[in-house]
Amino acid sequence: MMAQKVRTTFIAIVVLIVFLASVYHYLVRHQPVISAQDPLLSPPGPLYPNPKYAIRHEDAPNHESNSRVNSAVSILLPAWEILVVVSTETPLPLDSNAYTCLFPNNDTSPARPAGILPSLDRNLFKCDLPVRLRRRLPFPQPILTKSPENPPEIKSPASALLRWNFLVYDSLTTENDVILFVKGVNNRQGIHREPSEFRCVFGDDAIHGVRTAVKSSLQEVFRCPRPERTGPVDDGEPVKVSLEISDQKLVMPSVAYYTPARKIALQEPKxxxxxxxxxxxxxxxxxxxxxxxxxxxxxxxxxxxxxxxxxxxxxxxxxxxxxxxxxxxxxxxxxxxxxxxxxxxxxxxxxxxxxxxxxxxxxxxxxxxxxxxxxxxxxxxxxxxxxxxxxxxxxxxxxxxxxxxxxxxxxxxxxxxxxxxxxxxxxxxxxxxxxxxxxxxxxxxxxxxxxxxxxxxxxxxxxxxxxxxxxxxxxxxxxxxxxxxxxxxxxxxxxxxxxxxxxxxxxxxxxxxxxxxxxxxxxxxxxxxxxxxxxxxxxxxxxxxxxxxx
Missing domain, CATH: 3.90.550 (Spore Coat Polysaccharide Biosynthesis Protein SpsA; Chain A)
Incomplete structure (x- = not known):
C-alpha cells in the first residue's frame, strides 16, 4: 500500500513538471504580456533581446538610405517615457503643446520639446506610451504630428520602439578612432565582454556597411578605428554607426552617427x-x-x-x-x-x-x-x-x-x-x-x-x-x-x-x-x-x- 502511494506521488510530480515545462516553453515562444500597473517599470529584457528588435543581416535592406539623418526614430525609456529623435527640419516649437505623438491604434500622447541631441544636432521630443499599449510587445513607434485629427499616413505594421536597454546611443570621433556609447552589453560592473566579439558598422545597410574591429569594450564605451573612405562614408556626410555582435551576425539598433573629424587648430592654450x-x-x-x-x-x-x-x-x-x-x-x-x-x-x-x-x-x-x-x-x-x-x-x-x-x-x-x-x-x-x-x-x-x-x-x-x-x-x-x-x-x-x-x-x-x-x-x-x-x-x-x- 505504501509503495503504491509513493508511485502515485512520483507520477503526479512528473506530470506537474512536464506541465510546467510546457507552459514555460509556450511563454518563451509567444510575446509576453507586461503589466501596466507600475508606472516606473522599465521594460524587461535579457542581455541580447529578441533579435526582432535588432537588425539581422538577412533582414537588412539591400540599398543605401537617402534619409540618413532626417527620419524620426523613437526610444522607449524607463517610466514609459518615449524619446522621439527628429531632424532639425522639425524645429523645437515655442508652444510646448504644438506636437502630438500618434500611435497606430489612434491613441495620442502630448509631445513635449526635450532639447537638442548635440552629437548630430537633432531635436528631441518626449511623450508617454499610452497605457493601452503597454501590455503587449512589440511596443509601436509613434508619429510626431501637429494635426492628430488629420495625421499623415501610418505605415502598417508600425516599427517597434527601440529599447533603451539595448541601444547604441551616442558616438564621438577622435583623430584616430571612433568611440561608441552602448547600452545593454556590459551590464554589470567589472564584467566586460571581449572586444573580439564585436565590430563597428558604418552605414544604414547592415550587409554592406563598412566594418572595423573593436579595440576596447569596457563599461558602455567601445572604441574602433575610423573607417577608410569607402562605401557609405565616401561623401564625408554623417552616417549611422552601430555595433555588431559578431557570432550572432546581429547589428544593434542605433541613433548614433559618425562624421569624419575636421581638426581645427586651437587658438588658445588649454x-x-x-x-x-x-x-x-x-x-x-x-x-x-x-x-x-x-x-x-x-x-x-x-x-x-x-x-x-x-x-x-x-x-x-x-x-x-x-x-x-x-x-x-x-x-x-x-x-x-x-x-x-x-x-x-x-x-x-x-x-x-x-x-x-x-x-x-x-x-x-x-x-x-x-x-x-x-x-x-x-x-x-x-x-x-x-x-x-x-x-x-x-x-x-x-x-x-x-x-x-x-x-x-x-x-x-x-x-x-x-x-x-x-x-x-x-x-x-x-x-x-x-x-x-x-x-x-x-x-x-x-x-x-x-x-x-x-x-x-x-x-x-x-x-x-x-x-x-x-x-x-x-x-x-x-x-x-x-x-x-x-x-x-x-x-x-x-x-x-x-x-x-x-x-x-x-x-x-x-x-x-x-x-x-x-x-x-x-x-x-x-x-x-x-x-x-x-x-x-x-x-x-x-x-x-x-x-x-x-
Missing amino acids: SPICACTLVYNAAKFLKEWVVYHSEIGVQKFFLYDNDSDDDLEKVVTELVDHGYNVSTLFWPWPKTQEAGFSHCAIHANDSCAWMMYMDVDEFIYSPNWLNSSTPSDQMLPSLLPTGNHVGQVIMNCYEFGPSNQKSHPVLGVTQGYNCRNRVENRHKSIVLLNAIDASLLNVIHHFKVREGYRTKNLGMDHAVVNHYKFQAWEEFKTKFRRRVSAYVVDWTQAVNLDSKDRTPGLGYAAVEPKGWAEKFCEVYDNRLRDMTRRWFGMEAPSGNHMAWQI
Whole structure:
C-alpha cells in the first residue's frame, strides 16, 4: 500500500513538471504580456533581446538610405517615457503643446520639446506610451504630428520602439578612432565582454556597411578605428554607426552617427583646471558651486544636463553673463554617469589639462586655507603635483546630513548644512586628461590611468571634499527618481536592502523616514561655512547675502 502511494506521488510530480515545462516553453515562444500597473517599470529584457528588435543581416535592406539623418526614430525609456529623435527640419516649437505623438491604434500622447541631441544636432521630443499599449510587445513607434485629427499616413505594421536597454546611443570621433556609447552589453560592473566579439558598422545597410574591429569594450564605451573612405562614408556626410555582435551576425539598433573629424587648430592654450559634472534639476545649487570653485582655480565648467526640467538654462545664462565659463551638453540618457564622464574626458581634452569630476553638492577645500582672508585662483592648482608621473589625485569626502534643515538653505548648502558623519566615505578626483587610459574606464568619480602614470591620495590634512549628500527631505527625495550611475542599486526596488549604496534606514520608497532632519549628524563641522562667509560676503557690512546670490 505504501509503495503504491509513493508511485502515485512520483507520477503526479512528473506530470506537474512536464506541465510546467510546457507552459514555460509556450511563454518563451509567444510575446509576453507586461503589466501596466507600475508606472516606473522599465521594460524587461535579457542581455541580447529578441533579435526582432535588432537588425539581422538577412533582414537588412539591400540599398543605401537617402534619409540618413532626417527620419524620426523613437526610444522607449524607463517610466514609459518615449524619446522621439527628429531632424532639425522639425524645429523645437515655442508652444510646448504644438506636437502630438500618434500611435497606430489612434491613441495620442502630448509631445513635449526635450532639447537638442548635440552629437548630430537633432531635436528631441518626449511623450508617454499610452497605457493601452503597454501590455503587449512589440511596443509601436509613434508619429510626431501637429494635426492628430488629420495625421499623415501610418505605415502598417508600425516599427517597434527601440529599447533603451539595448541601444547604441551616442558616438564621438577622435583623430584616430571612433568611440561608441552602448547600452545593454556590459551590464554589470567589472564584467566586460571581449572586444573580439564585436565590430563597428558604418552605414544604414547592415550587409554592406563598412566594418572595423573593436579595440576596447569596457563599461558602455567601445572604441574602433575610423573607417577608410569607402562605401557609405565616401561623401564625408554623417552616417549611422552601430555595433555588431559578431557570432550572432546581429547589428544593434542605433541613433548614433559618425562624421569624419575636421581638426581645427586651437587658438588658445588649454585651461589648467576644468570641472565636469552630470546634473539633474540642480539649478538652485549651481551658482554657489560655480562661484566657489571658480574663485579657487576652476576656469571652465562642463555640465552634462541629464534632462533637467527646472531653470538650469536660465541660471547658466546668468552665470555666463557674469563672466563665468559654463557650457551645457544635453545628455538625456538615464543611468549613464560613467559614460558621461568618459564622453567629457574626450570632449574637453583639447581645451583642458586637468579635469575635476565632482557633483554640484560637493565642495573641495584645504585645511591650509582656513585662515585665508580671500580666495585665490591658485589654491586649487597648488594641490596638484608637478612631475613624478602623477596622473590623478584623490580626495576623501565627509558626508553631511540634513542638519535640521526643512528646505533648501537660502544662503546655500555650505551655510545651511554643518553636521556630518564622523568617518570619511568615498572619494573624488582631479585627473590629468592626457593620463586617462584609452578604455576610459571610471568608477565613482575616478579613472583608470594609463601605464606610466599613478594615482595619489592627497590625505585629509591636505584636501577635503564636503559632500552635502543628505539634504532637507524635499531636496533629497528627488534622488529616488534618478540614480545617474549605471551600476548602483535602484532605490525604488526592494532588492539588496543591505547594500552600502543605499541610504541607511531609508528603504525603497520615497517616504520621509522618522527623524530625518536629525540623521547623519555625529560631528558639527563649521570650517567651510565660516571660511566661505568670510570670503563671499556674510562678514561684509551688509552681512545678509552671499556672492552667489546674484
